[in-house]
Amino acid sequence: MRPAGDVLFWPLTSDGGYTTKSAYGFIRQRRIRTEASSSSGQQPHARFWKTLWVVDSLPRCREVAWRVAKKIVPVRRALRVRGMQVEEECPFCGMHPETIVHVLLCPVVARWWFASPMGVRFRSSDIPAYFLQQIFDQQDDHLTGLCVTFLYVIWDLRNAMIYQQKVPEFTGIMAQFSSLLSIAEEGALVRPPVENGLLARNSWTRPGEECIKINFDASWVHSAPTGLGFIARNNLAQVMAAAVAFPIDATSPIIAKALAFRWSLSLAKDLGFRTVCLETDCLQLFDTWMKAKGGDSYLFSVISDCRDLVSSFLNFSLSFVRRTGNSVADHLAKNSSKFHNSVWIEEVPPELESLIHADVIASMAT
Numbered sequence: 054m055r056p057a058g059d060v061l062f063w064p065l066t067s068d069g070g071y072t073t074k075s076a077y078g079f080i081r082q083r084r085i086r087t088e089a090s091s092s093s094g095q096q097p098h099a100r101f102w103k104t105l106w107v108v109d110s111l112p113r114c115r116e117v118a119w120r121v122a123k124k125i126v127p128v129r130r131a132l133r134v135r136g137m138q139v140e141e142e143c144p145f146c147g148m149h150p151e152t153i154v155h156v157l158l159c160p161v162v163a164r165w166w167f168a169s170p171m172g173v174r175f176r177s178s179d180i181p182a183y184f185l186q187q188i189f190d191q192q193d194d195h196l197t198g199l200c201v202t203f204l205y206v207i208w209d210l211r212n213a214m215i216y217q218q219k220v221p222e223f224t225g226i227m228a229q230f231s232s233l234l235s236i237a238e239e240g241a242l243v244r245p246p247v248e249n250g251l252l253a254r255n256s257w258t259r260p261g262e263e264c265i266k267i268n269f270d271a272s273w274v275h276s277a278p279t280g281l282g283f284i285a286r287n288n289l290a291q292v293m294a295a296a297v298a299f300p301i302d303a304t305s306p307i308i309a310k311a312l313a314f315r316w317s318l319s320l321a322k323d324l325g326f327r328t329v330c331l332e333t334d335c336l337q338l339f340d341t342w343m344k345a346k347g348g349d350s351y352l353f354s355v356i357s358d359c360r361d362l363v364s365s366f367l368n369f370s371l372s373f374v375r376r377t378g379n380s381v382a383d384h385l386a387k388n389s390s391k392f393h394n395s396v397w398i399e400e401v402p403p404e405l406e407s408l409i410h411a412d413v414i415a416s417m418a419t
């Protein structure tokens with residue numbers, strides 16, 4: 054018997070003949086299916102990421118929720134995968150490896166969620182972002198704010214337990230929870246106007262207790278070397294360190310700012326700061342950092358170095374501030390050619406004293 058030759062046929066019509074109508078129907082069905090599967094839990098939808106940044110809660114709480122959703126939380130399992138010699142067990146229950154999923158699903162933690170005013174009962178699922186999305190999807194702003202704040206409390210407790218051997222108990226948890234909520238409420242009353250979904254501040258403000266605020270900047274002039282500036286202050290507005298680097302090779306303003314960011318993180322690490330909040334006046338850098346998209350450009354490789362460096366801090370945040378709130382770092386960067394590579398510990402060059410003093414005054418008013 055002679056084998057039959059190959060025949061081309063169109064599978065979407067009964068007679069095997071191609072029609073535009075059948076092809077269009079096929080593409081449409083496929084799109085609907087893809088959209089349905091992407092909103093059913095694999096990836097949070099775009100609206101989720103947008104609402105996350107305007108939830109009624111403190112920026113540090115939103116930051117933790119964002120990190121959980123992005124799966125970039127330095128849980129013990131993740132640290133071990135990176136080769137760090139740490140224990141693997143969850144500090145709360147001591148029974149399971151501490152993964153991001155477990156941070157939410159740990160039986161001890163689940164009891165707290167259920168006993169909280171939100172009465173949240175998590176069901177098993179693998180995707181932390183999906184938990185958050187389910188809460189966001191209820192479109193109850195008050196509830197979302199509460200959950201984002203509570204998530205922060207859990208993460209903070211976990212850190213206090215590991216690093217300060219503090220044993221958590223439920224009344225303490227609720228006390229911390231309600232105090233964070235009232236700070237957020239007070240803040241909401243005097244909230245500055247929203248710009249691109251960001252609460253941009255005009256002036257320098259003091260960081261929270263135990264946190265070191267780092268302002269950094271880069272000077273960029275076409276075909277001239279770039280200079281970097283760094284200033285670290287504590288919650289009493291005292292200078293912990295200042296630094297400049299010059300000359301630096303940068304091909305564009307955003308690269309210059311990204312290099313300043315990486316340099317600042319590695320300085321902060323070398324100086325032994327454990328809880329840091331960094332501020333940039335470069336919205337593009339802030340957006341690039343937050344969107345967390347991968348890429349193979351030089352910019353993304355610098356940003357990816359930054360992500361590695363961030364894991365060495367106990368707590369970290371990056372926020373956007375208007376240039377007027379970043380004037381010391383701006384001055385250091387612009388005048389870096391005078392100092393080349395210098396680090397000052399607990400002091401600043403005399404020419405900066407008036408700018409530092411102006412920030413102290415501004416921080417009293419906020």
Ligand SMILES: [Zn+2]
Pocket residue numbers: 143144145146147148149155159160161
């Ligand atoms: Zn556990």
